[in-house]
Amino acid sequence: xxxxxxxxxxxxxxxxxxxxxxxxxxxxxxxxxxxxxxxxxxxxxxxxxxxxxxxxxxxxxxxxxxxxxxxxxxxxxxxxxxxxxxxxxxxxxxxxxxxxxxxxxxxxxxxxxxxxxxxxxxxxxxxxxxxxxxxxxxxxxxxxxxxxxxxxxxxxxxxxxxxxxxxxxxxxxxxxxxxxxxxxxxxxxxxxxxxxxxxxxxxxxxxxxxxxxxxxxxxxxxxxxxxxxxxxxxxxxxxxxxxxxxxxxxxxxxxxxxxxxxxxxxxxxxxxxxxxxxxxxxxxxxxxxxxxxxxxxxxxxxxxxxxxxxxxxxxxxxxxxxxxxxxxxxxxxxxxxxxxxxxxxxxxxxxxxxxxxxxxxxxxxxxxxxxxxxxxxxxxxxxxxxxxxxxxxxxxxxxxxxxxxxxxxxxxxxxxxxxxxxxxxxxxxxxxxxxxxxxxxxxxxxxxxxxxxxxxxxxxxxxxxxxxxxxxxxxxxxxxxxxxxxxxxxxxxxxxxxxxxxxxxxxxxxxxxxxxxxxxxxxxxxxxxxxxxxxxxxxxxxxxxxxxxxxxxxxxxxxxxxxxxxxxxxxxxxxxxxxxxxxxxxxxxxxxxxxxxxxxxxxxxxxxxxxxxxxxxxxxx
Amino acid sequence: xxxxxxxxxxxxxxxxxxxxxxxxxxxxxxxxxxxxxxxxxxxxxxxxxxxxxxxxxxxxxxxxxxxxxxxxxxxxxxxxxxxxxxxxxxxxxxxxxxxxxxxxxxxxxxxxxxxxxxxxxxxxxxxxxxxxxxxxxxxxxxxxxxxxxxxxxxxxxxxxxxxxxxxxxxxxxxxxxxxxxxxxxxxxxxxxxxxxxxxxxxxxxxxxxxxxxxxxxxxxxxxxxxxx
Numbered sequence: 001x002x003x004x005x006x007x008x009x010x011x012x013x014x015x016x017x018x019x020x021x022x023x024x025x026x027x028x029x030x031x032x033x034x035x036x037x038x039x040x041x042x043x044x045x046x047x048x049x050x051x052x053x054x055x056x057x058x059x060x061x062x063x064x065x066x067x068x069x070x071x072x073x074x075x076x077x078x079x080x081x082x083x084x085x086x087x088x089x090x091x092x093x094x095x096x097x098x099x100x101x102x103x104x105x106x107x108x109x110x111x112x113x114x115x116x117x118x119x120x121x122x123x124x125x126x127x128x129x130x131x132x133x134x135x136x137x138x139x140x141x142x143x144x145x146x147x148x149x150x151x152x153x154x155x156x157x158x159x160x161x162x163x164x165x166x167x168x169x170x171x172x173x174x175x176x177x178x179x180x181x182x183x184x185x186x187x188x189x190x191x192x193x194x195x196x197x198x199x200x201x202x203x204x205x206x207x208x209x210x211x212x213x214x215x216x217x218x219x220x221x222x223x224x225x226x227x228x229x230x231x232x233x234x235x236x237x238x239x240x241x242x243x244x245x246x247x248x249x250x251x252x253x254x255x256x257x258x259x260x261x262x263x264x265x266x267x268x269x270x271x272x273x274x275x276x277x278x279x280x281x282x283x284x285x286x287x288x289x290x291x292x293x294x295x296x297x298x299x300x301x302x303x304x305x306x307x308x309x310x311x312x313x314x315x316x317x318x319x320x321x322x323x324x325x326x327x328x329x330x331x332x333x334x335x336x337x338x339x340x341x342x343x344x345x346x347x348x349x350x351x352x353x354x355x356x357x358x359x360x361x362x363x364x365x366x367x368x369x370x371x372x373x374x375x376x377x378x379x380x381x382x383x384x385x386x387x388x389x390x391x392x393x394x395x396x397x398x399x400x401x402x403x404x405x406x407x408x409x410x411x412x413x414x415x416x417x418x419x420x421x422x423x424x425x426x427x428x429x430x431x432x433x434x435x436x437x438x439x440x441x442x443x444x445x446x447x448x449x450x451x452x453x454x455x456x457x458x459x460x461x462x463x464x465x466x467x468x469x470x471x472x473x474x475x476x477x478x479x480x481x482x483x484x485x486x487x488x489x490x491x492x493x494x495x496x497x498x499x500x501x502x503x504x505x506x507x508x509x510x511x512x513x514x515x516x517x518x519x520x521x522x523x524x525x526x527x528x529x530x531x532x533x534x535x536x537x538x539x540x541x542x543x544x545x546x547x548x549x550x551x552x553x554x555x556x557x558x559x560x561x562x563x564x565x566x567x568x569x570x571x572x573x574x575x576x577x578x579x580x581x582x583x584x585x586x587x588x589x590x591x592x593x594x595x596x597x598x599x600x601x602x603x604x605x606x607x608x609x610x611x612x613x614x615x616x617x618x619x620x621x
Numbered sequence: 622x623x624x625x626x627x628x629x630x631x632x633x634x635x636x637x638x639x640x641x642x643x644x645x646x647x648x649x650x651x652x653x654x655x656x657x658x659x660x661x662x663x664x665x666x667x668x669x670x671x672x673x674x675x676x677x678x679x680x681x682x683x684x685x686x687x688x689x690x691x692x693x694x695x696x697x698x699x700x701x702x703x704x705x706x707x708x709x710x711x712x713x714x715x716x717x718x719x720x721x722x723x724x725x726x727x728x729x730x731x732x733x734x735x736x737x738x739x740x741x742x743x744x745x746x747x748x749x750x751x752x753x754x755x756x757x758x759x760x761x762x763x764x765x766x767x768x769x770x771x772x773x774x775x776x777x778x779x780x781x782x783x784x785x786x787x788x789x790x791x792x793x794x795x796x797x798x799x800x801x802x803x804x805x806x807x808x809x810x811x812x813x814x815x816x817x818x819x820x821x822x823x824x825x826x827x828x829x830x831x832x833x834x835x836x837x838x839x840x841x842x843x844x845x846x847x848x849x
Contacts, residue, residue, distance in 0.1 A: 428664040428718050430644060430794075437796050437819040439644065441662075441720070448668050493671035494717065 021081045022262060024099040024136075024143040025251040026240055028090035030277045032251065032258070033613045035083045035268040035311075052610060076107030078140060082262075085613070086251075089276075092153065093236040097145030102137060112144075122245040134237060138245065147240055149232040157232065158225040167221075257325070261308050268613070270309035270322070275302050294382035301378070303327045304588070311612070318612055320594040327588065329374050334585035337367035337411075338541040343458045345504040346414040347533045348522025349515070350454070355551040357416035357528075358544040358580075359536045364411035365402070372397060407461035417551060418452040418512065425495040450496050454515060456508035465507050469500060484520035535581070540590075544580035640665045640790035641826055647767070648798040653729045653760060663719035670719055687716055694721075700740060701725065706732025730760040763844070767797060768837040769829075788827035793836070795822045801842045808838035 025032060077083070081101025088095050102108060109115060115128035115135055128135040135144045219227065243249040252259045261269045287295045309322040326334070340363035350357050372393075379390035427446040430439040459465065473481040478489040486500040492511055499516035501508040510516060515523070527533075536543040576598035583591040596612065642662035649655040663670060676684050685693075691714065698712050706728035713722040727733035738753045759766045802817040811822045824835045 425668075427667070428662060428720060430642060430660070430662060432821075435815040437798070437814045437821050446665060450668075493668045493675075495668055495671075 021099040021101050021141045021143075022084050022252055023250055024138065024141055024244060025084055025086055026088060026095050026145070027243060027249045027251050027254040028093075028095055028240075029086040029088035029251045030273050031087055032271040033085045033268065034262065034271070035085075035613075036266065052613075070111050074107060075111040076102060076104030078103040081141065092239065093150060094148045095145055095240060097133075097143060099141065099143045102140055102142045105137070108135075108142075122241060125241075125245050132233070136241065136245070143244070145240070147233065147236045149229065149236045154225065154229045154232050158221070158228045161228070162221055162224060257306055257308060261310075264310050266310035267313045268311035270307070270311070270320075270613075272307040274305040274307065275299075291383050291386070294379070294386050297378040297382055301327065301330050301374075305330065317595060317597040320596075320612065322592040322594070324590045324592070325588055331585065331588045333367055333370045333374060334590060335587065336370040337362050337364075338585040338590075339363050339366055340410075340412060340541075342537050343412050343506070344533075344537065345506055345522075346412075346456065346458070347536065348504075348524070348527050349456060349506070349508060350414065350416045350528045351418050351515075351523050352526055352528050352532075353418065354416045354528070354545075354547075355419050356544075356546040357414065358542070359414045359539075360412060361539075361541055362411035364409065365406035367411070368402070368406070404461060404464065408459050408464045410458050410460065413455070413457035415455040416453065418454070419550065420449045421452045421512075422447050423450045423496055448495060450492070450511065452510075452512050454508065454510040454512060456501075456506045459502075459505055459507050462502045462505060462507065466502055469502075482516075485516045487516075535579075539581040540584040542580060542582040542592075544578075546578045548576050548578055640787055640792075642792050642794075643826070644794045644796065646796045646798070649730070649760065649765060649800075651762075651800050653762075654727065655730070655733075656724065656726050657733055659723045661721045663721075667719060691716075697740065697744075698723075700743065701736065704732075704736035704739060707736045730758045730765075734758045764839055764841045765797060765799075766839045767795070769795075769833055785827055788830070789825050791826045793824050793826055793829050795836045795838075796820070797838070797840060799840075799842055801844070804841045804843045806838055806840045808836070810835070811838055 022034060073079070078101030083098060083100045085098045086096065109128070112128075112130070112135070114130040115133070116130065118127040118129045118134070120127045122136075124138055126137045128137075132148075133144065133146050135142055252262065255271075255273070258271050261271060305324075305326045307322055307324050309320055312319045312321070338361070340361050342359070342361045346359055376390055376393065379386045379393075381387075382390075425446045425448045426443050428441050429444055431442045432439045469479075469486045470481060473479045473486055478491070480487045480489075484501065484503075488498045488500065490496070491498045496511055497513075499510050499513070501510070501516060501520055503520055504522075519526070528536075532545070536545075576596060578597075579593075579595045581593045581595075594612075642660075642665070644658070644660040644662075646658040646660070647655065648657075673679060673684055674687065678684055694712065694714065698710055701707055702710050708726045708728075710725040711723075713720075713724075715721070727736070734757055741753060755768075756766075757768050796819055798819045800818070803813055803820055806813070806820055808822055810824070811820050813820055820838065820840055822836050822838060829835055
């Protein structure tokens with residue numbers, strides 16, 4: 001019995017006191033992707049891993065060739081522990097990185113060979129550093145991190161020292177004017193160059209910088225700022241390490257919601273604290289400074305706002321279940337917003353061969369009333385300027401016919417993309433006279449591939465748009481009223497027609513000639529299957545279905561921003577189906593499910609998994 | 622989801638094929654004066670251009686509005702009007718079909734070349750000075766030597782297959798007209814009009830980008846009938 005008790009006690013101690021990778025997550029982490037099923041990543045190459053956006057902050061010095069051809073397995077990572085990618089921002093600094101279990105230290109530094117051992121002031125913790133990146137190893141777990149002190153603080157301290165030393169304003173007016181005038185001049189390039197980490201080959205001409213004194217031993221403003229920045233950086237590193245290794249402050253102990261999420265039986269979890277995230281964005285800091293009353297009133301709305309998610313990997317699919325949690329006030333608005341009945345008529349207008357479609361079921365009227373009730377008092381008790389805005393809104397609320405507005409647009413809508421169709425268009429060509437080579441313009445027929453789409457929204461007041469369309473058809477030369485629809489010629493990109501229909505309490509816009517002429521009351525047997533329709537109907541506020549292979553393959557990169565491309569890249573080049581469903585909003589939570597069914601074997605899951613994580617990171621950063 | 626859907630539709634509209642038609646038309650009188658016409662026809666790319674214009678930015682760069690484009694063109698025309706030896710400058714723009722036509726009279730071939738070079742120099746801020754060194758146009762009274770600037774098109778080195786196909790669909794037509802009949806010409810791809818007073822060379826923008834000497838031609842004229 002004694003032996004049993006001793007064994008249980010020892011095992012218990014080992015479990016309680018053993019270091020796990022998630023214990024090293026800083027308390028300032030705002031978003032975390034924690035991967036439990038690390039085995040999935042065994043075959044993912046480190047080079048590929050480091051290319052992901054969520055590795056951007058730490059990748060600069062890691063991506064130097066030493067990772068070539070190596071996998072996570074080669075890096076001495078312990079696959080029995082979680083890998084946790086995080087980013088966060090506290091009052092003093094921004095921190096990014098990842099924590100992981102360590103199996104073989106030699107292998108780790110064979111791959112990350114730029115890291116050199118550094119002095120440690122913490123018992124049982126070993127430090128390594130490379131430029132601004134640090135690795136701290138405690139027991140069998142490690143954290144690779146990078147901190148960046150908030151620039152406002154660095155500038156405030158620099159200014160303070162600068163003036164205390166009796167210097168003048170560092171940005172002389174004429175210099176600022178000159179800089180703004182020649183924003184693309186050499187001077188700007190010199191200025192930008194002065195901020196990079198390794199600009200040692202071409203040191204800046206000191207004449208271009210404001211000087212503190214004739215004495216070269218005295219620091220210029222920028223030299224002073226660099227010194228402050230370096231000192232502040234060291235302070236931030238120390239503070240973070242004190243929190244983790246002295247005071248045992250970590251995210252898992254600070255936020256019970258995160259700790260609880262870690263207990264879920266899934267392949268990975270996702271955590272995003274919107275309340276802290278919102279607080280740290282620069283616009284919010286500006287608002288804090290100028291409108292403290294308004295911001296503190298509105299921050300109350302975001303109290304407790306967090307997104308928690310579980311990733312589950314099945315054969316040929318990845319399931320992501322997200323719960324959005326919020327406070328009661330915000331919840332009451334969402335609750336009213338999604339308190340709407342699904343309009344079955346929309347399903348008749350979604351073709352069974354569609355490439356992508358969505359339905360949205362919301363009640364704008366109820367959401368407006370609830371938002372009015374909650375937001376107006378917040379605005380009224382804010383700064384005078386917003387109190388006046390509140391008055392204007394109150395007057396509008398009293399005067400405007402809300403029944404008419406929300407009768408026309410109730411909020412529920414749908415859209416479908418039906419692939420490409422060749423349409424007849426016209427183009428001008430030059431026709432040459434063979435006698436003289438004189439030329440004239442002639443119009444000839446041409447063909448264009450056009451994306452076919454259908455969009456529409458529910459309306460209880462079809463008489464209002466009908467009145468407008470009838471009148472437009474009388475006065476606009478390119479608009480005609482037909483039996484079942486209104487025709488707008490050459491309206492889409494100057495070449496293709498659009499058809500507007502008012503049927504079954506729906507206002508529909510489409511460029512599908514077939515739908516307008518032969519199926520004005522819906523596609524009938526050509527509409528989506530009963531099974532698909534049921535899924536859309538049973539979903540809460542939102543349902544989306546995308547055939548990735550068909551829809552996104554031809555999207556040109558050029559027209560998207562870098563940010564949008566990163567999101568699209570998740571499914572670009574892959575075939576598979578993505579389905580998005582949501583619950584109706586509850587008092588303090590709404591659930592979303594994203595299911596991505598792909599073609600390929602289980603071994604591909606790791607890459608698909610990281611793609612999905614990266615996409616979430618980009619969306620939420 | 623709504624935003625994703627709208628983006629999807631706009632971008633697919635945008636990805637359609639397109640082509641470009643350019644004519645440069647030089648009419649030379651016996652006394653060395655003449656008329657230069659330059660026409661750009663983008664009507665086959667209407668869908669693409671309208672899609673561009675519907676966007677805020679492309680490849681991270683701001684897409685200009687039609688009013689911004691037309692303002693830039695007006696500035697160019699104003700600048701051309703002030704050049705020595707250039708007169709009667711007109712510019713027709715058709716923003717429905719995207720057809721643009723420039724027409725101007727010149728006092729001599731060398732003044733036309735000088736004016737175009739000055740315009741390019743001012744706009745390129747010295748970036749293409751080297752390409753502007755050689756003479757594109759020389760006229761001796763009995764022969765005309767024509768070529769186009771030897772530009773290096775860096776961007777074209779990374780063209781995708783579909784972009785190459787689009788460029789190949791386009792056309793670049795160079796026409797040279799005279800008061801006298803043409804006796805012969807050096808460019809083997811050139812053809813002569815039935816009235817013998819005009820020579821035409823046609824190629825496509827893709828070939829021209831890779832071989833800027835495709836349009837080079839020396840045209841020899843018969844002496845005028847009065848002299849015969």
